[in-house]
Amino acid sequence: MKLKSQVVMILILGTMLLGAFIGGLSLQKTPQDKPQSEETVTPVPDVPEDPKTIPAGFLGAFNDSYEVPEEIRKLITDYMDAYYLSLYTLEKQDTAIYFDNELAAAVSDKAIQLLCETRKLHDYDFRMTDAKYDLTVTDYTQENGEYHIDLLENDKMCFAFLPGISSYAYDIENHFIIRKNDEGYKIRDLNKEQGYYLCFHDDCQSVEEVETTYDFLYHELKDMITYNRDVLSRKAVPAASRTYTNHYDRNAAVQYLEQYSHERNPEWYNYASTGGNCQNYASQALLAGGIPMDHYGDEQWKCYLNDGPYDVEVDETEEAYGRSRSWVNVGYFYDYARDNEGSGLVAEVNANIYSAEPGDIIIVGNGTLSHTVMISKIIDGHILVDSNSIDMKDFPLDAYTYTNVILIRILGFNQY
Numbered sequence: 059m060k061l062k063s064q065v066v067m068i069l070i071l072g073t074m075l076l077g078a079f080i081g082g083l084s085l086q087k088t089p090q091d092k093p094q095s096e097e098t099v100t101p102v103p104d105v106p107e108d109p110k111t112i113p114a115g116f117l118g119a120f121n122d123s124y125e126v127p128e129e130i131r132k133l134i135t136d137y138m139d140a141y142y143l144s145l146y147t148l149e150k151q152d153t154a155i156y157f158d159n160e161l162a163a164a165v166s167d168k169a170i171q172l173l174c175e176t177r178k179l180h181d182y183d184f185r186m187t188d189a190k191y192d193l194t195v196t197d198y199t200q201e202n203g204e205y206h207i208d209l210l211e212n213d214k215m216c217f218a219f220l221p222g223i224s225s226y227a228y229d230i231e232n233h234f235i236i237r238k239n240d241e242g243y244k245i246r247d248l249n250k251e252q253g254y255y256l257c258f259h260d261d262c263q264s265v266e267e268v269e270t271t272y273d274f275l276y277h278e279l280k281d282m283i284t285y286n287r288d289v290l291s292r293k294a295v296p297a298a299s300r301t302y303t304n305h306y307d308r309n310a311a312v313q314y315l316e317q318y319s320h321e322r323n324p325e326w327y328n329y330a331s332t333g334g335n336c337q338n339y340a341s342q343a344l345l346a347g348g349i350p351m352d353h354y355g356d357e358q359w360k361c362y363l364n365d366g367p368y369d370v371e372v373d374e375t376e377e378a379y380g381r382s383r384s385w386v387n388v389g390y391f392y393d394y395a396r397d398n399e400g401s402g403l404v405a406e407v408n409a410n411i412y413s414a415e416p417g418d419i420i421i422v423g424n425g426t427l428s429h430t431v432m433i434s435k436i437i438d439g440h441i442l443v444d445s446n447s448i449d450m451k452d453f454p455l456d457a458y459t460y461t462n463v464i465l466i467r468i469l470g471f472n473q474y
């Protein structure tokens with residue numbers, strides 16, 4: 059009996075000691091203590107991924123049969139990547155580091171800033187989801203310690219507010235002048251044949267003028283964007299104010315635009331090297347849409363081909379012969395569309411931009427009317443255009459930095 063009691067007491071004491079030991083192990087794992095193992099991972103809150111992943115670079119192909127030195131090629135692509143990254147994110151990158159000329163650096167800086175800041179003014183996402191550029195060297199010379207490189211730039215841009223749409227620009231002329239200093243190769247001058255760049259490069263002779271031009275253009279564009287959004291978009295589109303007997307085939311005109319946005323119809327003369335092919339291309343598209351040539355009266359619109367794709371001589375007599383200046387000149391076409399009566403084109407000029415339809419013409423410029431584009435598509439209210447010289451396809455009108463934007467609404471035509 060005594061032995062049995064002792065056994066029971068030993069079992070009770072053993073149970074108590076085992077419980078204490080287990081309790082001690084439990085105390086070492088309280089949630090308040092820091093993890094003791096390096097393999098323990100602290101949970102991270104879920105963060106939504108940005109669908110617009112930024113590429114490390116944007117260069118597609120660099121076509122160079124002139125064997126430009128690698129260091130110079132790298133300078134050019136580094137600059138172009140900085141430019142593209144600025145447009146991709148709408149956060150201007152520092153491009154001044156690639157220049158050794160203060161004025162040229164200021165032109166680049168403010169031109170890119172104008173694109174970024176004015177695109178931010180819109181109430182939709184103007185960043186990109188994809189972008190790529192190709193470069194082709196068309197000339198390369200070295201003289202007096204300077205390197206002159208001519209390049210053609212082809213662009214592909216996918217904007218966030220246009221899902222499923224790719225916008226293209228082709229054969230943009232770039233002329234780089236590069237020289238070497240103690241820091242390596244640097245850009246002395248860059249001439250890019252695009253409106254947003256030329257308004258600084260061609261018009262400004264000092265850094266102060268660059269700043270003044272930027273301020274003027276930014277505020278002009280801001281006022282235009284605000285007015286379009288707050289005033290024009292809320293106005294009812296009026297019925298056509300002019301009568302006509304024949305309808306315009308918009309689909310046929312747009313099909314022509316699509317076919318020749320980056321090509322040239324071999325039947326027609328190409329004016330790209332003599333001032334630009336933009337209005338010639340637009341006139342051809344109107345003709346494809348059924349608008350007949352008009353050689354009657356004081357206002358004429360004609361280009362009668364003779365024996366091939368040659369520059370037809372100007373002749374504004376009332377004959378089915380020669381061409382009118384309105385066929386190839388932006389300003390003269392505007393006058394024709396505005397003033398023509400009787401036979402020929404019937405259009406409304408200075409129409410509300412929100413009344414635009416595919417196949418309509420838009421004339422743009424800064425100060426003067428300098429470029430014609432045609433509407434290829436309208437997607438969710440966004441106007442996309444095609445053009446020649448620079449060749450563009452499905453490019454958003456709002457991506458331009460022109461302060462004058464005039465819609466010429468094509469209604470139809472009269473034929474007597």
